Amino acid sequence: MFEKHTWIRLPRNVVVGHGALDRAVDAVEDVHLSGRPLVVASPTPYEVAGQRVVAEFEERGADPAEVVIEEATFGAVERVIEAAEAADAGFLLGVGGGKAIDVAKMAADDLNLGFVSVPTAASHDGIVSGRGSVPEGDTRHSVASEPPLAVIADTEVIAEAPWRLTTAGCADIISNYTAVRDWQLAHRLKNVTYSEYAGALSQMTAEMLVESAGSIKRGLEESSWIVVKALVSSGVAMSIAGSSRPASGAEHLFSHQLDRIAPDPGLHGHQVGVGAIMTEYLHTGADGQWSDVRDALAAIGAPTTAEELGIDEDTVIEALTTAHEIRDRYTVLGDGMSEPAAREAATVTGVI
Numbered sequence: 001m002f003e004k005h006t007w008i009r010l011p012r013n014v015v016v017g018h019g020a021l022d023r024a025v026d027a028v029e030d031v032h033l034s035g036r037p038l039v040v041a042s043p044t045p046y047e048v049a050g051q052r053v054v055a056e057f058e059e060r061g062a063d064p065a066e067v068v069i070e071e072a073t074f075g076a077v078e079r080v081i082e083a084a085e086a087a088d089a090g091f092l093l094g095v096g097g098g099k100a101i102d103v104a105k106m107a108a109d110d111l112n113l114g115f116v117s118v119p120t121a122a123s124h125d126g127i128v129s130g131r132g133s134v135p136e137g138d139t140r141h142s143v144a145s146e147p148p149l150a151v152i153a154d155t156e157v158i159a160e161a162p163w164r165l166t167t168a169g170c171a172d173i174i175s176n177y178t179a180v181r182d183w184q185l186a187h188r189l190k191n192v193t194y195s196e197y198a199g200a201l202s203q204m205t206a207e208m209l210v211e212s213a214g215s216i217k218r219g220l221e222e223s224s225w226i227v228v229k230a231l232v233s234s235g236v237a238m239s240i241a242g243s244s245r246p247a248s249g250a251e252h253l254f255s256h257q258l259d260r261i262a263p264d265p266g267l268h269g270h271q272v273g274v275g276a277i278m279t280e281y282l283h284t285g286a287d288g289q290w291s292d293v294r295d296a297l298a299a300i301g302a303p304t305t306a307e308e309l310g311i312d313e314d315t316v317i318e319a320l321t322t323a324h325e326i327r328d329r330y331t332v333l334g335d336g337m338s339e340p341a342a343r344e345a346a347t348v349t350g351v352i
């Protein structure tokens with residue numbers, strides 16, 4: 001008897017490219033979102049894009065409300081929920097590099113309102129996925145809700161974002177290689193459901209990005225185009241899988257652990273990139289493809305060592321040996337690395 005079923009939730013409108021911001025209201029109207037828009041932005045993105053979105057809605061006769069948040073915290077989510085209730089908002093737009101998007105996404109999920117993602121930087125694949133998380137003390141609150149109804153990514157705006165955010169986005173995509181390996185391993189060892197389509201799409205996305213590394217250069221708007229399209233493709237892979245598995249394996253657990261224990265954590269994408277060098281080593285051994293992962297990261301100017309991340313060696317080792325405890329997701333880390341093994345992995349790969 002055949003009993004499989006799947007429910008794929010994708011973003012409905014993905015508008016990417018030069019001047020995409022001018023189409024924001026059209027993209028929103030096209031998905032039949034109604035009621036008062038609430039624009040949620042962090043300070044700089046508010047100035048470079050949020051104000052423009054607000055002005056566009058006003059030109060069309062809407063009366064948008066707005067809220068500027070400083071930090072991605074649980075308190076910020078509460079503030080956005082209150083602002084949405086006070087404004088009687090019909091839907092939310094998150095305008096920012098990641099924080100405002102995460103916060104708006106979580107608030108929209110809580111309020112059961114539609115959500116539109118307006119990334120101003122291509123720093124991680126959360127801009128197109130349903131996943132959002134904010135730290136609270138030692139833990140993180142996360143949602144795994146539906147993806148945004150629309151994504152509006154203006155490459156002209158994104159090209160102006162700090163370059164390190166773009167290299168972080170690239171590194172997040174390069175880590176798809178190891179995320180897919182972990183997923184396949186979990187399938188073989190633990191019978192975790194594996195989607196061939198989602199796995200192949202995620203891997204291909206990483207390959208295409210690595211092949212385009214030569215065109216990913218500071219100041220080139222085309223770089224933003226390449227990276228945003230890859231982030232969208234990665235998000236689609238997650239939508240098909242119905243989980244973050246295609247783009248999140250042990251390298252993500254390592255990064256989440258660094259976020260918890262490092263005094264001054266690096267960017268998400270940069271941390272998962274360095275994590276991916278080491279987990280690729282764990283998958284394929286000293287003569288394996290970890291050096292390809294490292295070289296791809298180096299080619300786009302992302303960190304490949306603890307020093308470049310600004311994180312000390314002992315913190316890297318602690319994160320490696322404890323990352324498996326973070327969540328119930330089987331990866332190559334298994335039931336945890338011993339300290340000598342972690343030190344060996346970090347040393348062989350040149351991370352420490």
Ligand code: ZN
Binds near residue numbers: 124125252268
């Ligand atoms: Zn990521």
